[in-house]
Amino acid sequence: MQTTITSKGQVTIPRDVRQQFGLKQGMAVTFAVEGDHIALRPAAALRQPGTSGFGLITSRHPAIAPDFDVATLVASEP
DSSP: OOOOOOTTSOOOOOHHHHHHHTOOTTOOEEEEEETTEEEEEEOOOSSOOOSSOTTOOOOSSOOOOTTOOGGGGSOOOO
């Protein structure tokens, strides 16, 4: 496969190559010089998704203290 470098130094990665390596729009790639050739690889993911989902939801409200007792909200009967 052959492609041309643009005046901005850009190239188009052929569709078959993108599909084979799972390259999608917006993905980061790395370049490495290996002897007399250049290697292009998908960049390692910055963060692996967790299995628990903990920390995925954020709030604009202030945090509640971890030792907060919900029972203090219930009005005691006279």
